Amino acid sequence: MPAESNMSTHSDPQSSETAFLEMRDVVAGYGNTTVLHDINIGVENGQIACLIGPNGSGKSTLMKSIYGFADVKSGTITVNENDITGRSPQENLMAGMSYVLQDASVFPQMTVHENMLMGGYVFDDDSQAARRAEELYDEFPILGDIRNQNAGTLSGGQRRLLELARALMVDPEIMMLDEPSIGLEPRFIEDVFDRIKQLNNLGTTILLVEQNAQKGLSVADRGFVLASGEIKFTGTGTELLNNDEIGRLYLGG
Template identity: 85%
Template structure:
């Protein structure tokens, strides 16, 4: 992302933002509410308007590429807000994550592979998604985003609203995915938790990058701690 100015319609949220994430890294974006973190993610994925600057993936300009194209090209996005279909079963929700395959059999095979990875979801595959707990719902959203076996995964507030035991589970999954080679960009309200697993960290405030460094550097930076980590 180079010199990106982005927002929605006539509203500009991001101002000349530059971030770079290497292949295979976990990068964490932190900052106060309203700083533009979700807009940054959405400008990468095609949900926000990029007014200036470029978004590149492995040297390819993907500025303005649609969410459908991004999904079909190995990039998935787990939104902050609940995105399961409550009237559908867990399994039907999973299949929705593979709709770009245009091959029901392939989608079913991939879902079965993921039930091996997420046994709790396999056990409740016939249950309506609207009856799930917050932790189960978040795991379903995470697993569904894996249907396309993404090379790049974006997670907006993966721990929001979860009990501590589910937060640990979700972050353990994030580390496992990264160990398998998935590049991950996450926005995290629990800044210490997010930075503790991150190779790179970025602090966004008022639509601008204020600090950047390794996750450890930002955790140990007195000014970052005072302003953004409650230290």
């Protein structure tokens, strides 16, 4: 099937006044190294957006440039019309943004509950964090059942669920997920994506990077294909899944 008329091969038509998260003409990287070139994307409030592309294309750098872990050399990044370009990770967390890294980030010697409380370290007092953890145990009962278990003893799927729930401690408006299915057994991948949809249904806007492109695009309202540090295609998740060229180049079709 050819690309549909409202699919763009370069700039994002949704990158406009309707975007909740927007990157406009962003050039970013690390130190003297430039990784991203003239990135334009827009994600509406309440959407799931998925970023796909080959290894080394700059997907993680794009996420890190939003959150403050990479250097934005030019361009602007806005959330809800507020310029957050160059804002520190701490400031972004305080402002209601969460970022679940690709690498395992649980504290293995701590219990599940202690890990959850670490997600609320920005709160003014421990009791506020404890109350928020209890709310999340209602949403994710399996974590409540194992709250006293050391995180180092959890399965891969349970660890990823803990990372997702811990990122919700600050009740984020936007959650960024870098390769949520990486390293998981197939039986856990479906559960993780069910949880992602659940988070979205709770009102969280989600931007995810996913090597399992078919799976990522299947849950996405919006999709972006990144290659060599540039956005090559944008469209709905369904449009990208049904595009022959994208299938051949990026989906193994």
